[in-house]
Amino acid sequence: QIVLTQSPAIMSASPGEKVTMTCSASSSVSYMHWYQQKSGTSPKRWIYDTSKLASGVPARFSGSGSGTSYSLTISSMEAEDAATYYCQQWSSNPPMTFGGGTKLEIK
Amino acid sequence: QVQLKQSGPGLVQPSQSLSITCTVSGFSLTSYGVHWVRQPPGKGLEWLGVIWSGGSTDYNAAFISRLSISKDNSKSQVFFKMNSLQADDTAIYYCARNKDYGSAMDYWGQGTSVTVSS
Numbered sequence: 001q002i003v004l005t006q007s008p009a010i011m012s013a014s015p016g017e018k019v020t021m022t023c024s025a026s027s028s029v030s031y032m033h034w035y036q037q038k039s040g041t042s043p044k045r046w047i048y049d050t051s052k053l054a055s056g057v058p059a060r061f062s063g064s065g066s067g068t069s070y071s072l073t074i075s076s077m078e079a080e081d082a083a084t085y086y087c088q089q090w091s092s093n094p095p096m097t098f099g100g101g102t103k104l105e106i107k
Numbered sequence: 108q109v110q111l112k113q114s115g116p117g118l119v120q121p122s123q124s125l126s127i128t129c130t131v132s133g134f135s136l137t138s139y140g141v142h143w144v145r146q147p148p149g150k151g152l153e154w155l156g157v158i159w160s161g162g163s164t165d166y167n168a169a170f171i172s173r174l175s176i177s178k179d180n181s182k183s184q185v186f187f188k189m190n191s192l193q194a195d196d197t198a199i200y201y202c203a204r205n206k207d208y209g210s211a212m213d214y215w216g217q218g219t220s221v222t223v224s225s
Binding site: 030031035042043048090097100 | 142151153154165166210212216
């Protein structure tokens with residue numbers, strides 16, 4: 001199965017700061033999905049098909065990548081962006097796999 | 108609007124089975140697949156399996172021997188059953204829908220918190 005490794009595991013950013021987190025796949029995948037999860041709530045689809053923003057996601061978010069390397073970027077950190085972000089792929093036979101998550105905190 | 112509502116027990120005895128029902132509204136199970144994902148306390152997400160719109164299923168190989176997913180399209184319900192639970196199965200269990208193989212899961216249930224303990 002394809003293993004997804006997210007880095008860093010934990011990070012903090014000040015309001016207005018640019019944030020980049022990465023997701024590395026053990027084998028090439030066709031696209032990546034990202035979910036945002038805040039404490040005590042269900043995950044939300046955040047970025048899908050590598051770079052498409054889900055409905056309601058602010059334009060300061062972007063996704064990019066190909067092959068084995070993908071990233072999620074926030075152009076200017078806001079307090080409401082503090083959450084855990086998970087990448088997920090299903091480009092090969094089952095199972096679908098998730099990365100271990102990046103916990104983003106506000107400074 | 109699209110909703111997935113889960114119902115199931117919060118406490119399961121070791122070696123017993125877990126059954127959760129995901130009742131959906133705002134869409135048809137004949138058009139969407141429903142996945143099951145779990146999250147142990149303080150940990151990440153783990154995919155368990157899916158039932159597709161046509162009724163076929165795919166399972167995480169690690170759970171294939173003790174997991175079953177079925178549905179009743181007419182009642183808009185998906186049924187999750189896992190056997191032989193142990194303490195490390197303690198987790199929040201989610202159902203979530205997606206449209207096609209490979210696409211993201213766009214709506215999620217509220218989660219069912221399950222504790223395996225005697």
